[in-house]
Structure formats: structure tokens, C-alpha cells
Amino acid sequence: PRTFFFTRHGQSEYNTRGKIGGDSGLSPNGMEYARRLGKWAKERVCVVDGKEVPARLWTSTLRRTKETAQFIDHPTIEAKFDDGFQHDWIQMRPMARRNLDELYAGSCDGMTYKEIEDVFPEEFKARQSDKLAYRYPRGESYMDVILRLEPLAHEMERTREPIMIIGHQGILRILYAYFMGLKREDAPYVSIPLNHVLKLNPHAYGCKEERTCLLS
Ligand code: F6P
Helix, strand or coil, rough: CEEEEEEECCCEHHHHHHHHCCCCCCHHHHHHHHHHHHHHHHHHCCCEECCCCCCEEEECCCCHHHHHCCCCCCCCECCCCCCCCCCCCEEECCHHHHHHCCCCCCCHHCEHHHHHHHHHHHHHEEECCCCHHHHHHHCCCHHHHHHHHHHHHHHHCCCCCCCCEEECCCHHHHHHHHHCCCCCCHHHHCCCCEEEEEEECCCEEEEEEEEECCCC
């Protein structure tokens, strides 16, 4: 079966201050997670059609995901599949993808939830009453994110090799809900904790899931 590994970036400087969005780097705790993830990835071997293949590695374009990827080796391995498609050498070189960037909070980017509640109380309430459809002023909604992730989800469905995504809370909620077959309304509330790797194996009747905590 196909394998997807999902992880949020390690704890960022903004995470430690309760701020949303931004483009901060990792905290010391986040760096420790990155190191552990590098070690963990080395020990992970996926076999496709009898061949060991490294996972494709996708990050967002934001610093915190790239820094989280920095200790993951990128070996090059030739893999040939009998599916009639031409496959190149597979490289585990990180690929930064803009559609994996976190849900953009527009005018609220860089604020804490408390600050948003104080400065934009109506916005705060509106988001609580419909988190899926709510669009931040000059920013995005979860519905917007669902649309921009659609091509990527389709690409994931077509890819034979395992894929590791180092992403963000909002983004991974949507991808997780998509592959687990959850209702859209539930997607914005899915729990995707920091410091965990989620392994998903989609199959004909659903999706098998395993969670590994690498740092507590
Ligand atoms: O706090 C981390 C974060 O990734 C923010 O950047 C983002 O706005 C938020 O999570 C998304 O979670 P929620 O939709 O629950 O606010």
C-alpha cells in the first residue's frame, strides 16, 4: 500500500509565544525535534515492488518546515516499477511547495488568539461559529485551503513512492481529513500535535493510521 508520512514542523519561535502564522525559525525544542526526525527517517525503510525506496520529501516554503527537514538525508536510488510509467531516480531532496504553506491569517497574521479577540471581537466570534468557511480579513479560510490543496492531493494519489510532508497544523488537518474520509466540517478540528509523525496507508476501504511521538 502507499505510505504517507505527515508531520508538523518542530516548535517554532512563534509557537512558543502563542502567535499564529508568520515565518519564524525553530525554537531549541523545535531543533531537537528536527534532529530526531532526521534519525527516525534514516531508520525508516519503505519497500515498493520489492525495492527499498526513500520517501519523497515535501516542505512548505516557510522557514520552520525547511529547518525541520534539514537533518533528513537525501539518498538517490534508482527505482523501476512495472506500472508502465517511466520513473526517474528517486531523490529524497526536499521540495518546497507553496500550496503547503499554512492557512494565511491576513490581518491577524502574527497575533495571538487573545489579541485577535481583543482587537477584532466580531471576527473572533465569526470564526468560532463557522471555522470551515470563515475567511480572515485579507487572508484565507479552510475552504480556500481545501481548494488550493486539491491538485496536490491528486498528485499524492498518483504517486507510487512514499511521501513525507513536513507541514503545518491547518494544512495537515485538511490532507488528513481528505485521506481518512472525514467530513469537511470536522477537518478544522482534527488533532495534529507537534512532535509526532503520522503514518497513513490508504487502501480500498479506508486508511490505516499510526502515530509516533518523537519528542515529549
Ligand atoms: O498555531 C499554529 C498554526 O499553524 C497557525 O499558524 C495557524 O493559524 C493555526 O495553527 C491553524 O489552527 P486553527 O485553525 O485552529 O487556528
